[in-house]
Amino acid sequence: MEAAIVCQGLVKRYGKITALDHLDLEVPAGSLFGFLGPNGAGKTTTIRLLTGLAWPTSGRSIVAGIDPASGDIQLRQRISHQDQQSKLYGWMKGRELLEFVGRLFGFRGPDLRSRVDEVLEKTGLIEAAGRHVAGYSGGMRQRLNLAQALMNRPQVLFLDEPVSSLDPAGRHDVLNLLEDLRGQVTVFMSSHILEDVEKVCDRVGIIDRGRLVVDATMAELQARFAEPVFAIELEPGQPTAQTDLLAVLGQSALVEGVGRDGPVLRVAVSDASRAGPEILRILATSGVHVARFERLRPSLEDVFLRLVPSQQPHGAHE
Amino acid sequence: MKGYAVLLRKEVIEQWRTRRLPVVAVIFLLFGLASPVLAKYTPDIVKLVASSIDIHVPTPTVKDAVAQLIKNLSQVGVLTAILLAMGSVAGEKESGTAAFVLVKPVSRFAFLAAKFSGLAVTIAVAVLICGLAAYLYTDLLFAPLSVLGFGTACFVILLGLLEIAAVTFLGSTLVRSSIPAAGIGIVALVVAGVVAALPNVGRFTPLGLNELASNLALQQMATGWILPLIVNAGFVVVALATSWLVFRRQEI
Numbered sequence: 001m002e003a004a005i006v007c008q009g010l011v012k013r014y015g016k017i018t019a020l021d022h023l024d025l026e027v028p029a030g031s032l033f034g035f036l037g038p039n040g041a042g043k044t045t046t047i048r049l050l051t052g053l054a055w056p057t058s059g060r061s062i063v064a065g066i067d068p069a070s071g072d073i074q075l076r077q078r079i080s081h082q083d084q085q086s087k088l089y090g091w092m093k094g095r096e097l098l099e100f101v102g103r104l105f106g107f108r109g110p111d112l113r114s115r116v117d118e119v120l121e122k123t124g125l126i127e128a129a130g131r132h133v134a135g136y137s138g139g140m141r142q143r144l145n146l147a148q149a150l151m152n153r154p155q156v157l158f159l160d161e162p163v164s165s166l167d168p169a170g171r172h173d174v175l176n177l178l179e180d181l182r183g184q185v186t187v188f189m190s191s192h193i194l195e196d197v198e199k200v201c202d203r204v205g206i207i208d209r210g211r212l213v214v215d216a217t218m219a220e221l222q223a224r225f226a227e228p229v230f231a232i233e234l235e236p237g238q239p240t241a242q243t244d245l246l247a248v249l250g251q252s253a254l255v256e257g258v259g260r261d262g263p264v265l266r267v268a269v270s271d272a273s274r275a276g277p278e279i280l281r282i283l284a285t286s287g288v289h290v291a292r293f294e295r296l297r298p299s300l301e302d303v304f305l306r307l308v309p310s311q312q313p314h315g316a317h318e
Numbered sequence: 319m320k321g322y323a324v325l326l327r328k329e330v331i332e333q334w335r336t337r338r339l340p341v342v343a344v345i346f347l348l349f350g351l352a353s354p355v356l357a358k359y360t361p362d363i364v365k366l367v368a369s370s371i372d373i374h375v376p377t378p379t380v381k382d383a384v385a386q387l388i389k390n391l392s393q394v395g396v397l398t399a400i401l402l403a404m405g406s407v408a409g410e411k412e413s414g415t416a417a418f419v420l421v422k423p424v425s426r427f428a429f430l431a432a433k434f435s436g437l438a439v440t441i442a443v444a445v446l447i448c449g450l451a452a453y454l455y456t457d458l459l460f461a462p463l464s465v466l467g468f469g470t471a472c473f474v475i476l477l478g479l480l481e482i483a484a485v486t487f488l489g490s491t492l493v494r495s496s497i498p499a500a501g502i503g504i505v506a507l508v509v510a511g512v513v514a515a516l517p518n519v520g521r522f523t524p525l526g527l528n529e530l531a532s533n534l535a536l537q538q539m540a541t542g543w544i545l546p547l548i549v550n551a552g553f554v555v556v557a558l559a560t561s562w563l564v565f566r567r568q569e570i
Binding site: 048051052053054055071073074076077079080081083087088089091100101103104105106 | 320321324325328332335336413414415417418419420421422423424425566567569570
């Protein structure tokens, strides 16, 4: 698949501080890319470089076919940026702000009005469109910021913490909206809410101290970081079954260890592909009622914490 | 200049909605009205206050009305120009709205040009209102002034104010917050004040233009002003060009 974003050896230094250290990255067109990292890891710096708001010390990048460092206005016609740090013009009304953005993208007359209505509806802001932005709540402002970023039907959409101020319903709506963009728009999303990234992103990059520590699909990450452990949960009302089952499992040559975590039995094995069918056979012959049986997959949070063990600030420029 | 018209429209509406334009217009209107009134009644006020002392105060003339107007504008006008210009670019960089706009398909030149144009519109409207008020009250209390002469004088005053605004605007482009930008404008004003007091070179400063404005308003001989006018206009151009050179590769 063609790449919508390519970074080759991208370096950004602020004096003695290296904010970005030889970043190599490819984001396939149409994918939802989650960009993760602790505070100060270089996420915002990367977005600023890719949107042409800052220039790299060395290396280069291509976004939607154009080098952002070239200052080419065509790039800004093809991309959009929603930055949680940005204040919007509080003296404008919601609709006015979108009309202003639409005009900058060349929309005029009926086209402008219909596009504004479309994004207002998509982001659930129709009723608030006539109010001044200064009176918006944090969540409404975040929705409006997303709405303005959608105005130009971008090829590449950069989102910096797009759901951080939203309530659960708002988060759900925005994540659904992002789901709808899959395949049409390349979304480059930085977020601290790993659960959301796990839910919508099909590819994830994790950056720490300016260096990319991993870049893979969710499936690849889960396969790479999966431990050979199975979880078994029995239906309630079988008081002795857990102990009996643990004893039987412990005798299997493929099982390296067994343990109990509340109602869940954890079975560590040496070879997951051979042990899976063996455990299933034991369960079937032991006559217990099983509620759940699964190979434990690491969550994105597990992967993140293994790759970025320290959450201490380390002075790199965000 | 891609995006200039849209950005200028936004600037003008912003100047109105954030009350900058109406407030500045009212302040300038008050000074326009007050200048001839003060010139006319200052001798009476002095006599009233110091009735026991024998003070000879000459009868005020139209010249005093013009002098009062120019004095007021050179004080309040320049401070207003600094206050308006100090946050124009720095404020947008500080709040993040500059980044919000500059990731859209607009050129940085258009962004700066629209910002300064919006600023210039506010100052020009304020000077126009002030000039009209001062002209009418001078006519009422003293004698009519030449429309052309007084209009040209207002234009010269506007040039001086735009010069101070342009230097502060350059400061606002260089730094990331409004206060240091205002500092740059005030330093420029102090330097201009010192240089204005020097013989021969004083005319080349915005404050030195006051003498020309006075001569024009009173239809007195004004010679040797072409070069100072060009130099003063040149300062505006140089300040704006430097702003652009700085801003076009500035990280936002």
